[in-house]
Amino acid sequence: MKVVITGGTGFLGLRLARQLLAHGTATAPSGKKEAIDEMVLFDVVVPSARPEGLDDRVKIVAGEIADAKAIDALIDTPNIGVYHLASVVSGQGEQDFDLALNVNLRGHLLLLEAVRRLGSRPRYLFSSSVAAYGGAAMPKVVSDQTKQTPQTTYGMTKAVGELLVNDYTRKGFIDGRTARLPAVIVRPGKPNKAASSFISAVVREPLNGVDYALPVPLETRMPSAGYRTIVSDLEALFEADGAKLGDDRAVNLPNLPITVAQLIESLKNVAGARKLGRIDVKPDAFVMSVIAGWPTTLDASRAEVLGLPKDTSLEDIIKAYIEDYA
Numbered sequence: 001m002k003v004v005i006t007g008g009t010g011f012l013g014l015r016l017a018r019q020l021l022a023h024g025t026a027t028a029p030s031g032k033k034e035a036i037d038e039m040v041l042f043d044v045v046v047p048s049a050r051p052e053g054l055d056d057r058v059k060i061v062a063g064e065i066a067d068a069k070a071i072d073a074l075i076d077t078p079n080i081g082v083y084h085l086a087s088v089v090s091g092q093g094e095q096d097f098d099l100a101l102n103v104n105l106r107g108h109l110l111l112l113e114a115v116r117r118l119g120s121r122p123r124y125l126f127s128s129s130v131a132a133y134g135g136a137a138m139p140k141v142v143s144d145q146t147k148q149t150p151q152t153t154y155g156m157t158k159a160v161g162e163l164l165v166n167d168y169t170r171k172g173f174i175d176g177r178t179a180r181l182p183a184v185i186v187r188p189g190k191p192n193k194a195a196s197s198f199i200s201a202v203v204r205e206p207l208n209g210v211d212y213a214l215p216v217p218l219e220t221r222m223p224s225a226g227y228r229t230i231v232s233d234l235e236a237l238f239e240a241d242g243a244k245l246g247d248d249r250a251v252n253l254p255n256l257p258i259t260v261a262q263l264i265e266s267l268k269n270v271a272g273a274r275k276l277g278r279i280d281v282k283p284d285a286f287v288m289s290v291i292a293g294w295p296t297t298l299d300a301s302r303a304e305v306l307g308l309p310k311d312t313s314l315e316d317i318i319k320a321y322i323e324d325y326a
């Protein structure tokens with residue numbers, strides 16, 4: 001079968017690709033696990049050098065998710081599985097409304113329509129976000145049953161995407177699943193335009209010996225999870241029994257309800273003798289305004305019933321980052 005990952009050369013897309021290639025199989029539209037003999041990483045940004053760990057089953061395709069022709073060429077066989085990760089991220093979506101609508105809504109619809117035309121009802125996993133929640137009436141703890149009144153354009157596009165996935169599934173066009181991701185740590189390399197970027201940078205930059213201006217107060221709370229776990233969650237949710245998901249296909253992923261202060265404390269414990277860069281708190285009004293509406297505690301009991309993997313310690317997440325990237 002063919003597996004498509006949109007946003008496939010992004011942070012999570014590439015890691016997911018390597019994991020799926022290592023496992024070698026995925027559930028096909030037939031309902032049976034089949035060998036993955038073709039994988040396409042579709043992304044508007046394609047690195048000049050081929051990333052490591054991709055074998056000859058993988059084709060990297062440069063393309064725009066809101067380009068109907070490119071999507072028709074991508075979704076070209078009924079025996080397919082789709083992971084839709086391509087997205088304008090939170091900070092960027094707040095600064096460019098038109099771009100967020102074009103990519104996150106129009107692009108998503110084009111992809112869903114192309115998959116629908118196949119007529120094979122393939123599995124389809126969409127990556128949503130905790131930013132799909134928000135608003136003054138949001139309870140302290142949000143669960144899969146909490147009403148979504150997002151207060152960012154990014155969050156709105158994710159909430160709409162979740163409803164689309166539910167309805168395309170109800171109509172029998174796809175076998176959809178939505179993973180609602182917490183903040184994923186520790187993102188390597190350069191910061192991206194996500195407003196939550198600080199939650200990785202506050203570990204990564206000091207570990208690199210670089211001083212870091214933290215744009216939020218130390219007591220800021222953010223549901224977070226390690227990238228190894230999140231990638232395993234995406235695969236596990238794609239593979240989960242659809243009957244157990246019922247008519248609401250969106251699931252909060254397991255997470256740790258951490259504060260930035262706890263993260264820094266864990267970093268110091270793990271760093272040992274390593275000399276860390278300094279962390280100075282310098283609140284940034286834009287970052288604080290975007291994250292102000294996000295939930296601080298995310299109930300993932302449904303994911304736990306489904307048996308999705310869960311982190312057990314912040315220190316292990318930081319150790320994994322050091323092992324993989326530092």
Ligand SMILES: NC(=O)c1ccc[n+]([C@@H]2O[C@H](COP(=O)([O-])OP(=O)(O)OC[C@H]3O[C@@H](n4cnc5c(N)ncnc54)[C@H](O)[C@@H]3O)[C@@H](O)[C@H]2O)c1
Pocket residue numbers: 006007008009010011012013042043044045063064065066084085086087088089103107127128129130181182183184185192196
């Ligand atoms: N990393 C996190 O903390 C986090 C948290 C919540 C949700 N998510 C969601 O998970 C998914 C993957 O996140 P990530 O951390 O790997 O982000 P990322 O930015 O590294 O990857 C997203 C990829 O999408 C691509 N893309 C953007 N616009 C596109 C377009 N118009 N056409 C084609 N490709 C396009 C980007 O080039 C990028 O490679 C996204 O949908 C994101 O919203 C991530």
